[in-house]
Amino acid sequence: MLKEISFQINGKRKTLKVESGEILLDVLRERLNLTGVKRGCSVGECGACTVLIDGTPVDSCIYLAIWADGKDIVTVEGLGEDGEMSSMQKTFVEEGAVQCGFCTPGVVLSATALANKKQSFTRDEIRVALSGHLCRCTGYKKIVDAVEKEMEEQL
Amino acid sequence: MHEKDSNPANVGLKEKSRLEIVVNASKDESKTEYQHIGKKRVRFDAKPKVTGKAKYIADIKMDGMLYGKIVWSTKAHANIKSIQTDLAEKLPGVHAVLTWKDVPRKQYCQAGHPYPDDSPQDQYILDKKVRFVGDYVAAVAAETPEIAEQAVKLIKVDYEELPAVLSMETARDMFAQNSSAEIHAGTGNLQEDHFIEIGSMEKGFAEADMIVEDEFKLPIVQHCPIETHISKAYFEDTGRLVVHSATQVPFHLRRILSQALDLPIGDIRVLKTYVGGGFGSKEDVTLEPITAMLAIKTKRPVQLEFTREENMVSTVTRHSAIIKLKTGVTKAGKITARGMEILSNTGAYAAHGHCVVWNMSSHFPTLYPVENLSFKGETVYTNMPVASAMRSYGISQLNFAMESHMDNIARQMNVDPIELRLNNVVKLGHKDPSVIYTIDSCGIEECINSGKNMSDWKKRHEESAESGEVIKKGLGMACFSYQSNTYPFNEEIAGARIKLNEDGSATLFIGAAEIGQGSDTVMAQIAAEELGIAYERVKVIAVDTDICPFDFGAYASRQTNMTGAAVHKAAVKCRDALLNYTAELMELDAASLMVRDGWILEKDNGKQVIEIKEAAMNAYYNHDNPLAISHEVYHKATNNPMAFGAVFADVEVDSITGRVNLKKVWAIHDSGTIINHKQAEGQVEGGVSMGLAYALSEQMLIDPKSGRVLNDNLLDYKVPTMMDMPEIDVVFVETVEPSTAYGHKSLGEPAVISVAPAIRNAVVNALDIEYNEIPLTPQRVFEGLVKTWEAK
Amino acid sequence: MYRINNHYEPETVSQAISMLHQNSSLVVIAGGTDVLIKMHGGNLQDVDILSLRSIGGLDRIEKTKDGTMHIGPMATFSQINQSALMQEYIPVLANAAITMGGPQIRNTATIGGNVCNGATSADSASTLFALNARLYLESIEGTRIVPIEDFYMGPGKVDLKPDELLIDIQVEAKDYEGFCGKYIKFTVRNAMDIATLGVAAVCRVDSSGIIEDLRIGLGVAGPTPRRCHEAEDYAIGKEVNQETLQGIGERAVLAAQARTSWRASKEYREHLVKTLSQRAIEEALAEVGGAGC
Numbered sequence A: 001m002l003k004e005i006s007f008q009i010n011g012k013r014k015t016l017k018v019e020s021g022e023i024l025l026d027v028l029r030e031r032l033n034l035t036g037v038k039r040g041c042s043v044g045e046c047g048a049c050t051v052l053i054d055g056t057p058v059d060s061c062i063y064l065a066i067w068a069d070g071k072d073i074v075t076v077e078g079l080g081e082d083g084e085m086s087s088m089q090k091t092f093v094e095e096g097a098v099q100c101g102f103c104t105p106g107v108v109l110s111a112t113a114l115a116n117k118k119q120s121f122t123r124d125e126i127r128v129a130l131s132g133h134l135c136r137c138t139g140y141k142k143i144v145d146a147v148e149k150e151m152e153e154q155l
Numbered sequence B: 001m002h003e004k005d006s007n008p009a010n011v012g013l014k015e016k017s018r019l020e021i022v023v024n025a026s027k028d029e030s031k032t033e034y035q036h037i038g039k040k041r042v043r044f045d046a047k048p049k050v051t052g053k054a055k056y057i058a059d060i061k062m063d064g065m066l067y068g069k070i071v072w073s074t075k076a077h078a079n080i081k082s083i084q085t086d087l088a089e090k091l092p093g094v095h096a097v098l099t100w101k102d103v104p105r106k107q108y109c110q111a112g113h114p115y116p117d118d119s120p121q122d123q124y125i126l127d128k129k130v131r132f133v134g135d136y137v138a139a140v141a142a143e144t145p146e147i148a149e150q151a152v153k154l155i156k157v158d159y160e161e162l163p164a165v166l167s168m169e170t171a172r173d174m175f176a177q178n179s180s181a182e183i184h185a186g187t188g189n190l191q192e193d194h195f196i197e198i199g200s201m202e203k204g205f206a207e208a209d210m211i212v213e214d215e216f217k218l219p220i221v222q223h224c225p226i227e228t229h230i231s232k233a234y235f236e237d238t239g240r241l242v243v244h245s246a247t248q249v250p251f252h253l254r255r256i257l258s259q260a261l262d263l264p265i266g267d268i269r270v271l272k273t274y275v276g277g278g279f280g281s282k283e284d285v286t287l288e289p290i291t292a293m294l295a296i297k298t299k300r301p302v303q304l305e306f307t308r309e310e311n312m313v314s315t316v317t318r319h320s321a322i323i324k325l326k327t328g329v330t331k332a333g334k335i336t337a338r339g340m341e342i343l344s345n346t347g348a349y350a351a352h353g354h355c356v357v358w359n360m361s362s363h364f365p366t367l368y369p370v371e372n373l374s375f376k377g378e379t380v381y382t383n384m385p386v387a388s389a390m391r392s393y394g395i396s397q398l399n400f401a402m403e404s405h406m407d408n409i410a411r412q413m414n415v416d417p418i419e420l421r422l423n424n425v426v427k428l429g430h431k432d433p434s435v436i437y438t439i440d441s442c443g444i445e446e447c448i449n450s451g452k453n454m455s456d457w458k459k460r461h462e463e464s465a466e467s468g469e470v471i472k473k474g475l476g477m478a479c480f481s482y483q484s485n486t487y488p489f490n491e492e493i494a495g496a497r498i499k500l501n502e503d504g505s506a507t508l509f510i511g512a513a514e515i516g517q518g519s520d521t522v523m524a525q526i527a528a529e530e531l532g533i534a535y536e537r538v539k540v541i542a543v544d545t546d547i548c549p550f551d552f553g554a555y556a557s558r559q560t561n562m563t564g565a566a567v568h569k570a571a572v573k574c575r576d577a578l579l580n581y582t583a584e585l586m587e588l589d590a591a592s593l594m595v596r597d598g599w600i601l602e603k604d605n606g607k608q609v610i611e612i613k614e615a616a617m618n619a620y621y622n623h624d625n626p627l628a629i630s631h632e633v634y635h636k637a638t639n640n641p642m643a644f645g646a647v648f649a650d651v652e653v654d655s656i657t658g659r660v661n662l663k664k665v666w667a668i669h670d671s672g673t674i675i676n677h678k679q680a681e682g683q684v685e686g687g688v689s690m691g692l693a694y695a696l697s698e699q700m701l702i703d704p705k706s707g708r709v710l711n712d713n714l715l716d717y718k719v720p721t722m723m724d725m726p727e728i729d730v731v732f733v734e735t736v737e738p739s740t741a742y743g744h745k746s747l748g749e750p751a752v753i754s755v756a757p758a759i760r761n762a763v764v765n766a767l768d769i770e771y772n773e774i775p776l777t778p779q780r781v782f783e784g785l786v787k788t789w790e791a792k
Numbered sequence C: 001m002y003r004i005n006n007h008y009e010p011e012t013v014s015q016a017i018s019m020l021h022q023n024s025s026l027v028v029i030a031g032g033t034d035v036l037i038k039m040h041g042g043n044l045q046d047v048d049i050l051s052l053r054s055i056g057g058l059d060r061i062e063k064t065k066d067g068t069m070h071i072g073p074m075a076t077f078s079q080i081n082q083s084a085l086m087q088e089y090i091p092v093l094a095n096a097a098i099t100m101g102g103p104q105i106r107n108t109a110t111i112g113g114n115v116c117n118g119a120t121s122a123d124s125a126s127t128l129f130a131l132n133a134r135l136y137l138e139s140i141e142g143t144r145i146v147p148i149e150d151f152y153m154g155p156g157k158v159d160l161k162p163d164e165l166l167i168d169i170q171v172e173a174k175d176y177e178g179f180c181g182k183y184i185k186f187t188v189r190n191a192m193d194i195a196t197l198g199v200a201a202v203c204r205v206d207s208s209g210i211i212e213d214l215r216i217g218l219g220v221a222g223p224t225p226r227r228c229h230e231a232e233d234y235a236i237g238k239e240v241n242q243e244t245l246q247g248i249g250e251r252a253v254l255a256a257q258a259r260t261s262w263r264a265s266k267e268y269r270e271h272l273v274k275t276l277s278q279r280a281i282e283e284a285l286a287e288v289g290g291a292g293c
């Protein structure tokens, strides 16, 4: 069953016909070429496929494309402006929070959603907010450092 | 290996032997005169990664690309009687179905070893026999992943089941009782064994006042890179095969592909771009041969990407092992004899197999040198997932056993485990009797002592038993030594080519594999250092086997040592060529010139002579005598520098539930000079997370009846999350290793090694119960507690 | 691509139940974090899906005049955790919610899906057992009210007819007012983990330290979540002290029907029931002073 859906993707309106069983992750990667959305498990366990839906981090591998109708979706490609990195992205780079980089797009998105709350968070609260991302490279320390530093600066 | 060095910073460094302890990299950067080495340099691939622009293999689309999918064995050990493929072949959109009849009957070994590889060549791309649940049976290529998946389901396999060997202890006995339990013909399920004795164990034990014996059990664990294994294969216009793979070993991969596919090496091109983590798992040739076969059969590009479940089971794992140690020690705490016996489980195929045990036997003598020493290693085949290389190549297993054993000895002697270690630990200048490397830089004692101070050892270690009623506190430590390449077992070489461009920028071609550890960045730093240009002006090209110099690849923590040396030499050559040329043109003495900050300077007074970009342009476009500046250099290992380190762990154990709460880890490393502090810390922190999981949570569980992996997903297989991380302090004890360009040594693998035994020793310290098996899951700790409750 | 034939999105409950009535093979989907995982594993395929996501108001969390707390089945774990009402009146459930999965899962997974999925490890279940939650099940025939304790019938099996929808989860004032509570989720990891054991205790203690009421819910202590009635009966009227707690722990085990699996042994699970039920009560009492106690 094909259905037409229409949504905001990285600030642009998009209308597409999708199958009932299509997965948001595949639509973003294969049809919209937003390959910054990564696949690490397909079952919600690693967080590599995280995107922001109406500002909230969601695993796009267990989200039907049909459900995106009317939503505002942001992928890592939508974070900066005019080819510039967002300030959160810059801080990740500066703080050494990126190694193989496979978990990075998802983590940056969750971090951005947290920073957008415009509240202050403790290190432990940051860890809770990012605990749905597995990173096998960094041991997470520099990720938490980066998010903490960036949020302090933004406040 | 040292060439005449016109970089004054290098000379100065080697003259003074420097030891500095840098806590959390609050390093004084004015200390050396280096322009880039040891300076904050942001990795240049971070921006494409953090913006999502970096193209990993799965992100690259090709016209007409097909999707591969594998039919996996559902039996642990069986002969394939027949495979019914007709339904799958008829399915619209299916372009190829391959079984063992369709692939070259050529044997190979998947381990990314150098040539000649004396490991058993015991596998085929597809075989008539399956040796574990998850072994390859057949493969399909289809127009969409969905069709491929459907096709796989339509393939029916008829098996003749054979007795399955599902524990390493019974591997040889089962064969003795029933020859059809033999996994590879003619082996009796023994892959390889070896025995070494130095001095006399009898004499050593006779000199001892106490002999302590222990047995340790280590689980199967898996690398779990967040990017699963993936490769693409296709044909160039000229008909050459291109294999694009997330590999750690592009050149070994090309050679092994040529063997398995029965194609000349020159007919294959291997490409590596971004790799989403490897940790040793991508040092094996796993899915590439079958991907290539599917491309060969269909004449179309084929991509094969493993699911997480496939990745867990059907790529590689770390060997499970049973390790026995027997040590003689005098009342004064001097070790007189050390014996070790290991039984290691390589699973269904040899892969890196017993080589890992050889690595153990070469490391076993180093940390605590002793006159009398024996090592017996045995690697068996079982019908379990294939074990191969994983970060530290056997030394995580060895070190866990050795360092837990040291604490057990100290407990029995009632002495401080640090004292016992310091009494016996290796010293500078030590020459290893069996393996021909020398210790030319050695910060092990400083590592131990700084950990001792930082953790408030004396007080905390002794007090621990008196902690709270329910929550018991414990402090533990462990230390290690680790190689920086595979010399002298392999005559290692690594190459680099540098093109110093007309504008004074440089293009660096290397065959070394960046897999997330940051090696491309370090190589660029080295090139920029010697060329005297900005780090941002070095462009790294890696790896395309057509254009990059030969290299062994990313393993044995060798790249900064080996490839770094090649880059250093190539850059020195380019620099000297430019200086000589410029000196001649300007009628100056080349020996009086140096490079720095984009300028050629006078060495004595730092006076600017000419900008490098101008000098380079002059060279390229000189009317009478133009000179293009490009050099390719290979470096050959002549020593194997030892890195050292100590890890301290602070735990709280819930003495009712058995749950271990890791509070803090101090990781103190002597990896020589640190070239990039942020990256080095990142390696150590990542190593801590992998090591703590080895101690506390990770283990691959296999159904003892069917041989099926029970926890083939990231929910049941417990990789640490952000909330499982302790506070981590990383400290570098920077010795200067004379055999490397900047005094540096290995770090990537060392980061993981002593974490698990340090945690184990902390738990023992907290509960006063010896645990000799990991992971220390709450249930395992509880079972130890129960024994003490019953005894009361 | 999941193998889904058709995907229907009714906009009201009555539309939904009439669609279910006409085609009882429709698979209801809420957040999809269980349903889609089953489809990924090939355990569910080629089905028609009925999504509840377009039905407005099913995610509300509200308190009616009589004090009854209504939790809409489509409320996500994040919503429950962050709900001001929950934090004020039933903090034990708000806190249980954040032990579940990781943030992205909590942003998607619903409490209704958690309950209807029927897993013994469901992180909301032990607490809902301890709170005497009542489930409102709606079909074309009308509404059926089932106490949560009766809802679970076996592993993955719940008392939900193919044409029924869970439309409300209610906790009456008498079951939470004046109670303090604690949910302990015992796991190997600190996030993204399934409970080895879950224990929820809610209790009301008078000013002299006598237990007026106590209810204990267990997860993963048997094929379904369960209550510890013997332990509860024993406790009521007793003073809170080590002896009472021990007595409770010993009796809590009687409710368990643990078995050995590769995840944990029977002995270990029973030990956890015995000790963590005591700890949950202690910690619940230690948090007294907080709202809801």
Ligand SMILES: Cc1cc2nc3c(=O)[nH]c(=O)nc-3n(C[C@H](O)[C@H](O)[C@H](O)COP(=O)(O)OP(=O)(O)OC[C@H]3O[C@@H](n4cnc5c(N)ncnc54)[C@H](O)[C@@H]3O)c2cc1C
Pocket: A043, A044, A045, B715, C027, C028, C029, C030, C031, C032, C033, C034, C035, C036, C037, C052, C073, C074, C099, C100, C101, C102, C105, C108, C109, C110, C111, C112, C113, C114, C115, C116, C117, C121, C122, C123, C124, C160, C164, C165, C166, C167, C192, C193, C194, C195
């Ligand atoms: C990575 C991961 C981690 C997880 N961790 C946890 C965890 O820590 N703790 C835990 O408890 N669970 C966990 N889960 C399981 C799952 O997320 C929860 O059970 C979740 O609450 C299910 O809710 P849902 O809305 O996604 O349900 P769905 O998948 O949409 O539905 C689940 C079942 O309930 C039925 N259903 C849903 N709503 C209704 C309704 N209103 N009326 C009738 N039937 C209905 C569906 O038909 C289906 O059978 C995890 C899952 C994943 C993928």
Ligand code: FES
Pocket: A038, A039, A040, A041, A042, A043, A044, A045, A046, A047, A048, A049, A050, A059, A060, A061, A062
């Ligand atoms: S790919 Fe979606 S969570 Fe792993």
Ligand code: FES
Pocket: A097, A098, A099, A100, A101, A102, A103, A104, A134, A135, A136, A137, A138, B226, B276, B277, B516
């Ligand atoms: S940087 Fe490699 S997984 Fe996070």
